[in-house]
Every structure is written in structure tokens, then in C-alpha cells.
Amino acid sequence: MKKILLHSLFCINILVPVITSGQINNHAPVRLALAGISHGHSSWILGRNNDAVASLEGIFEKDKALIDKYSRQYNIDRSLFFTSLEEMLDKIKPEAVLAFGSTFDHLEIVKACAPRGIHVMVEKPLDTPVRQAERISRRAKTNNIHVLTDYETSCYPSTDKTRQLSTDSNYIGKITKWVSHHGHEGPKNIRVSEEFFSWLTDSVKNGGGALMDFGCYGANIMSWLMDGEVPVSVTAITQNLQPEIYKNVDDEATIIIRYKNAQAIIQASWNWPFNRKDMDIYGSGGMISANNSKEMVLKKSNRAAMQITVEKEETGTFTDPFIYFADVVRNKIQPAPYSLYSIENNLMVVRILELAKISALTGKTELWRWKD
Secondary structure, three states, rough: OOOOOOOOEEEEEEEEOOOEEEOOOOOEEEEEEEEEOHHHHHHHOOOOOOOOEEEEEEEOOOOHHHHHHHHHHHOOOHHHOOOOOHHHHHHOOOOOEEEEHHHHHHHHHHHHHHHHEEEEEEOOOOOOOOOEEEHHHHHHHHHOOOOOOOOOHOOOHHHHHHHHHHHHOOOOOOOEEEEEEEEEOOOOOOOOOOOHHHHHOOOOOOOHHHHHHHHHHHHHHHHOOOOOOOOOOOEEEEEEOOOOOOOOOOOOEEEEEEOOOEEEEEEOOOOOOOOOOEEEEEEEOOEEEOOOOOOEEEEOOOOOOOEEEOOOHHHOOOHOOOOOOOHHOOOOOOOOOOOOOOHHHHHHHHHHHHHHHHHHHHHOOOOOOOOO
């Protein structure tokens, strides 16, 4: 049987036997399970081995063709696969679950894991529609489990450096405007798998197209930079520039989030000629441009721009989301409220996206409507 393990740069690479008596050994690999593998990012864990932070003990997937495909591709023993989520959870008793199916499946996964005390990490966004995200939040708090949401940009040292600089009032002053660009050539053009494409372009299972797929990045980061400040309103425009490919969802979206004293402009696209995840932050005293995961441009008022490269050692960034998850499960770290992975931040993200979808349909600005 192939057992997939994760490695932390901060850990000694020695495997320690897992305690099976019910007592958790904090030096043993975290016992992980997967719930769904149709997400294109499932390869991030299925293709890993020879590591020591977490061990993959089971995989839930209903699609037998997918089971055949991935068991061959990654040389995984078929005994690791289950077609019943509850059976897998009860048999292998994982400490944590990674959700790699459609966004719409996240609630059912949390409903199964929460009463069993199993922590969950989902691929972005938290869920869709918003009522399901709200139910996830309530179940997580009631059952005292972590439900984290993973974004690629949470692993960027430049994201953490942006936070450090934007909260330093002596550097750029208070944030007045923030512009993000997240997207790529489109799932068809980057040749995502057939099973991923099927739900990613489904208006129910994904909740939308580029607006959901990439609008969530900007909403996530801005909610963090604003320390969870509640927006005043959300305005959005969506288009379908490739209707022959994306028949049921948008492929182009612009979202404007208005805060009391700031604006966020989120540009999400499946039509760009290349992949991009970058942002510009403006304040009264300067600006910050994060061009990619490490490269940044800083400019103070009346001074020449300065280019810098940020490494994870400088910011303390977890460049591997699974290592971060393992440390949360073992209580080594605690996600701060409204931080990038946190339930508070990601519930706000889904609410922003909900208003954006309504605004795009009505052509009107939507005022914030939640009190909690």
C-alpha cells in the first residue's frame, strides 16, 4: 500500500509510529483523509510521498472511473478508497479531512466530520451558496472543529509582506484603494481534467464561473488587510466572452467593494493571455505592488520605486498549506480571526461573492445585509 506523507521544513524527517489507542501522539504524522478527488488540486497531495507531517489513510470518492484513474496514476492501493464518506470516517478515524471535490459538496463533508470531531480544510471558496457557508460556520463552532479554506496566495511570502507593510502606518498610511488581478486563460485553455471542468463550469456546483473561481482570492486578501471590517456595499459586472465554451457561467468579472474609507477592485478572469495573481495597494503615503509570490515593488511618495524579493524566512510564511493545516490540528498554531484561512474571513468572502452575483444580475449596487 502506498502511504502518502507530508514533510515540513521545520520537522526532523523521521517517521514516528501512530498511536491507535485513541490518545493522540503530537509527534506522529496527522492522520488525514481525502473527501473527493475531482478538484484539479488533488494532485498536490496524491503525488506526494516520503514525508513526515501527515499520512493519508483513506480517500472517499463515488466516481469509480476516477478511482481507477488515480489509483493507477499515483500507484495507490485500492484499499484506501471508499465510496461512502461515513464508512471511511468511522473505519479509519482520521484527525483531519481535505475536501477536493466540488465547492457545493463542502457542507455535506463538514456535516459528516463535525460531530466526529474531525477538522476540515476545503479548497477555496468555503462554499456556495451563502446559506451553506453559514451552516458550515455554525457547525464548526458548535462542534469545536477548525474548518479552514485553502488559497494558493495564502502560501505567498509577498502576501504576508503586503500585510506587514500595509499595517505599518508609517509606510504607506491607511489603505485607500486595493486592486487585485486573479485569473488565467480559462480552464479549457489550460487543459484542466474533464472531471474538474465538469463541475467548475456548473452554475450550482461552483456557484458561477470566474467570479467564484478567482473573485474569492481578492475578497479573501482584502478582508484580511481590512481586519474583517464589514463592507458598505458590493457592485459587480460579469460577462461571458467565450459562450461557446462556458455556456452556463461567467468568464469575466469585476467586483467593487466599498468600505467606509476605502475601495477594493477585484478583477477575475478566464480570458487573460497568461496566469496572474497580483495586487496593488495604495495609501496616502505610498503604494505596494505584489507581482507574484516573491517579487514586489514598493514606492513611497516622491521617492524612486524599490524592487524587492521576499523569502519565506523573512515573513514566516507557510509555503505548504498542508503543513499549516497539520500544525492547526495539533494546536501548534491558532488561526487569528479574519486571517486568510479562518472561518470568519471565508464566510465574509462568500457573502461578498453572493452580493456580487446579485449585483451582476440586477445591475445595481447591493448594500451589506448581514448583522453578525
